Amino acid sequence: MRFSRAGMLGGLSLAxxxxxxxxGGGGASASVRASGPSNVxxxxxxxxxxxxxxxxxxxxxxxxxxxxxxxxxxxxxxxxEFDQPDITKALQAAGLSSSQYVVQNALGSDTTQLTDAQTxxxxxxxxxLVDPLDSGVGTQIESYAKSRGVKVIDYDxxxxxxxxAYYVSFxxxxxxxxxxxxLVSCVAAWHISKPQVVVMHGAVTDNNATLFAQGxxxxxxxxxxxxxxxxxxxxxxxxxxxxxxxxxxxxxTAHHNVNSALIPNDETGAPIITYLQSLHVKPKTFPTTGQDxxxxxxxxVLSGYQCxxxxxxxxxEAQSAxxxxxxxxxxxxxxSSLANGKTEDTTSNVSVPSVLLIPTWVTTKNMNSTVVxxxxxxxxxxxxxxYAADCKAAGISG
Numbered sequence: 011m012r013f014s015r016a017g018m019l020g021g022l023s024l025a026x027x028x029x030x031x032x033x034g035g036g037g038a039s040a041s042v043r044a045s046g047p048s049n050v051x052x053x054x055x056x057x058x059x060x061x062x063x064x065x066x067x068x069x070x071x072x073x074x075x076x077x078x079x080x081x082x083x084x085x086x087x088x089x090x091e092f093d094q095p096d097i098t099k100a101l102q103a104a105g106l107s108s109s110q111y112v113v114q115n116a117l118g119s120d121t122t123q124l125t126d127a128q129t130x131x132x133x134x135x136x137x138x139l140v141d142p143l144d145s146g147v148g149t150q151i152e153s154y155a156k157s158r159g160v161k162v163i164d165y166d167x168x169x170x171x172x173x174x175a176y177y178v179s180f181x182x183x184x185x186x187x188x189x190x191x192x193l194v195s196c197v198a199a200w201h202i203s204k205p206q207v208v209v210m211h212g213a214v215t216d217n218n219a220t221l222f223a224q225g226x227x228x229x230x231x232x233x234x235x236x237x238x239x240x241x242x243x244x245x246x247x248x249x250x251x252x253x254x255x256x257x258x259x260x261x262x263t264a265h266h267n268v269n270s271a272l273i274p275n276d277e278t279g280a281p282i283i284t285y286l287q288s289l290h291v292k293p294k295t296f297p298t299t300g301q302d303x304x305x306x307x308x309x310x311v312l313s314g315y316q317c318x319x320x321x322x323x324x325x326x327e328a329q330s331a332x333x334x335x336x337x338x339x340x341x342x343x344x345x346s347s348l349a350n351g352k353t354e355d356t357t358s359n360v361s362v363p364s365v366l367l368i369p370t371w372v373t374t375k376n377m378n379s380t381v382v383x384x385x386x387x388x389x390x391x392x393x394x395x396x397y398a399a400d401c402k403a404a405g406i407s408g
Contacts, residue, residue, distance in 0.1 A: 050348050059103040074136025076339060077126075079114045080094060081118070091304075097113050097139070097328045114126050116143060118143065120143055131154070136338075149172050161175045162174040163176045179365075184368065189225070197297050205297075206242050207239055208242050216249065245257040254278035277302070277306075280304075313397065322367070378406045389407060
């Protein structure tokens with residue numbers, strides 16, 4: 011099989027810019043057939059990205075650009091702080107030059123995300139990594155890509171009704187289960203005798219939010235059914251922090267007995283915790299949950315206003331996605347050791363080959379051995395200012 015090595019001109023977009031696309035250019039052809047490492051799996055990757063060097067031969071055998079399009083900068087800081095730089099590091103470590111990839115952020119705009127994808131394909135992208143804002147724009151992108159022979163990998167969020175080749179994410183039902191179990195443990199540890207719980211949700215347009223809820227509902231619903239806990243309210247759902255705060259305040263105003271909250275990520279939880287603090291709610295008296303192990307979320311855990319947060323090592327997700335992209339770019343099938351699972355697209359009733367990673371629940375007890383050890387959040391930032399004493403109590407030295 012004959013492949014051409016492309017020399018497409020382009021550049022890496024800043025995470026906070028909507029687009030940055032390159033200008034097409036010619037490249038020398040090569041009759042190269044190479045394979046990636048035979049032993050690759052999700053446990054192969056490390057936070058120094060050294061394993062990606064084993065993909066250099068595969069990268070040389072491929073053709074065209076890899077384009078990654080992230081969704082926004084609001085629903086989680088992870089896209090700016092981790093996904094964008096980690097995808098970039100993985101591509102570079104595998105041997106791709108800056109003219110062979112582009113990483114973009116749609117800044118919350120469906121139109122921008124679709125336009126980015128179309129422009130990337132015009133500029134020579136042969137593989138797209140897309141974290142869709144919603145399945146509507148995701149299906150548009152995937153339909154457009156398919157008609158032009160471009161492969162798509164759903165990154166972090168599954169496009170329902172889409173036509174992607176693979177899906178890379180954490181096991182999102184497991185993410186929800188971990189949150190639910192974290193709340194159960196915390197309610198007991200903080201001695202909440204009669205839990206009055208508000209259950210919050212992520213955006214209804216995000217399939218991940220549906221899977222998270224499937225996970226945590228499965229854990230906490232038995233407590234409601236048994237009468238041990240009371241479900242005071244279920245919110246409509248959002249990833250917008252101000253909207254989440256408004257939803258919570260409406261419930262709290264109507265039900266002053268609320269004393270616990272299942273909150274699906276750190277970003278939406280942060281303003282709620284600030285609101286509770288403004289009401290002089292004391293630490294370790296009002297359990298809340300979170301996800302993404304953001305700096306704010308971790309500090310809220312340290313200070314006793316959040317039970318824990320779901321840690322998802324983004325460097326594993328980024329490297330897994332880039333590895334898949336390199337196989338597809340070279341016209342090869344990824345090994346089953348990497349594509350380790352299936353995810354159901356409930357709209358089209360298709361089982362999508364998937365890379366599914368395992369999350370970890372982080373509390374003060376294991377913060378030092380997880381996020382700090384991985385340098386996911388540097389201890390110097392985590393323990394700054396008023397959090398120094400909390401870090402010391404948790405055995406973390408800043």
